[in-house]
Amino acid sequence: DIYYWECKGYTPLFPRILGHEASGIVESVGEGVNDLKPGDHVLPIFTGECKECRHCLSEESNNMCELLRINCDRGVMLADGKTRFSINGKPIYHFVGTSTFSQYTVVHVGQVAKISPTAPLDKVCPISCGICTGFGATVNVAKPKKGQTVAVFGLGAVGLAAAEGARVCGASRIIAVDVNPRRFEEAKRFGITEFVNPKDYDKPVQEVIVEMTG
16 A cells, blocks of 8 residues: 555556555445345455456456456546545545545445454454465465475565465475564464575575475
C-alpha cells in the first residue's frame, strides 16, 4: 500500500482509499447477489473470481479472472463506472477493488470469500493476502515433493506462509534466507530448519545455498 501511496509503478489516482487486507461482516448486498447475505463473515480479496470466465474455470489460471483480476489503475466499480465513496459531494476512488483502510467498504461479490463466523476477525485478516499468497505459491505453484529441499527468501508474512506450505508438502529441509537473524526462532514454528543471513557471506547467497544442498 505504501508503494502505491508513493505512486510507484502506476498512474496516480487521488483521492483514494488504499488497503488490500481485511476481514469483516456483510452489512448489505446489492441486487442479484445470491451467494452472500447480511451477517456473513468475509475476507475481501483483491484478485477476485467471477467464477464464469475461462480462467476461473481453469485449475491452472483461476487467479487471472478476466473480469476481476488485479487492476491498480481502476478506481471505480465495474457495474457503472462510478465510485461508492465521496466527501462533500466529491468522489473518492477505490483501490484494487477492496479499499480496506476504511470502517466500511463496497466490493464486487466476486471479491469476497465467505469464512466461518467462529474465525476471529482480528486474526484472520492476513489470510486475505499475505498468508494465501505464500502458502499458495508453495502448494499450488512450486509443489515440492516429499523429502525435497526448499529455500524461502524473506521471513515476513508471505515467507512464513510459504515455509508452512513447504512443511505441509513434506519438504525435509526448508532453508530461510533473511538479513534479520531474530526472525529465525519464530520461523521454526513454520517449518524452517536452517537459516542463512546473506550478510554473513562475501558471495551471492544462491551460491551458498548450492553448496549447502548440492
